[in-house]
Amino acid sequence: MILELKGITKTYGQQKVLDSVCFSVGKPEFFTILGPSGAGKTTLLKIITGFISSSGTVHFKGRRLNNGFPEGMVIGFQNPIMFNTSVFNNITYGLKIRKKTSNYIEGKLRDVLHIVRINDLKRNALSLSGGEVQRVALARLLMLDPELILLDEPTAHLDPSNVGNIEHILHKVNKEMGKTIILATHNINQAKRLSDRLMLLIDGRTVEISDNETFFNKPKSAETSRFLKGDIVW
Ligand SMILES: Nc1ncnc2c1ncn2[C@@H]1O[C@H](COP(=O)(O)OP(=O)(O)O)[C@@H](O)[C@H]1O
Ligand SMILES: [Mg+2]
Structure with a gap:
């Protein structure tokens, strides 16, 4: 077990x-x-990342997280921020500030580009399309060799062909690189295509946690069935 949450309650x-x-x-x-x-x-x-506080506990690799960003965990957002410099600099920045050698950085870059194909590393990152930004953002996260990757609606603003592309990469990151992924999405079909297990969250309540097969074919909760049929509006 890499991550364990217990009794997480948050009130605004x-x-x-x-x-x-x-x-x-x-x-x-x-x-x-x-x-x-x-x-x-x-x-x-x-x-989970400690950006905001709550009651309950979060354990990562067996250790209770209190505050501060835990080593070994990264998070990617819907609209990643690109630095006004080349794609190469954007991707390698995290390792440079960690004072890694250029040999190490080149090796990592090769591994990452094997999974996340990026054609032009010299381009300015601010000129990239939405799909390209997501790919560069993923590459940038993977350079840090995280054990756990959290992703918040990474394809929400993308067209279908880019959604397919990112999903393909996420599948490989999980199945080939062996990275644990926690994906937050409102997209039922995406959840079905990618997940080993899922949690359905409605109004802050856990409705159901099941493996993919159970969740989509014989859900334990009637509320899950209603959600999958589209009776719960989103
Ligand atoms: N900083 C905040 N202050 C007050 N309410 C918030 C704040 N952040 C989120 N919320 C509320 O918490 C609920 C959950 O928001 P959010 O976590 O963004 O949901 P989701 O990502 O599933 O769309 C929403 O009702 C939202 O309005
Ligand atoms: Mg959200």
Whole structure:
């Protein structure tokens, strides 16, 4: 087990946005937090990374996380921020500030580009399309050799061919590189295509945690069936 959450509750004013959420993720699993907009997915990911506080506990590799960004964990967002410099500099920056040797950086870059194909490393990253930005952002995360990758709606703003491309990469990152992935998405079909296991989150409540087969073919909860049929609007 790489990550374990117990009793995660978060309140903003009068609103309970997460209500005693518990789940654990094994290594190297592809785990999806599926839920409509406003369910609490982003809040949950930010609690895991320690960006915001909550009650309950988060354990990463057996150690309780208190505050501060844990080593070995990275997070990718819907709209990644690119630095105004080349794609190469964007991808290698994290290792440069960690004072890695250029040999090490070149080796890592080769491994990462094998999975995430990027044609032109010299281009300015600000001129990239949405799909290219997501690929560069993923490459940048992978350079750090994380054990756990959290992704918040990475394909929400992309057209179908780029969605397919990113999904293909995520599948390889999980199955070939052996990285554990936790994906937050409202996209039912994406969750079905990628996940080993899923959690359905609605209004901050855990509705169901099941493996892919169970979740989509014989869900344990009637609310899951309604969500999958589209009766729960998102
Ligand atoms: N900083 C905040 N202050 C007050 N309410 C917030 C804050 N962040 C999120 N919320 C509320 O918490 C709920 C869950 O939001 P969020 O985690 O962004 O959901 P999701 O990512 O599933 O769309 C929403 O009702 C949202 O309005
Ligand atoms: Mg969100």
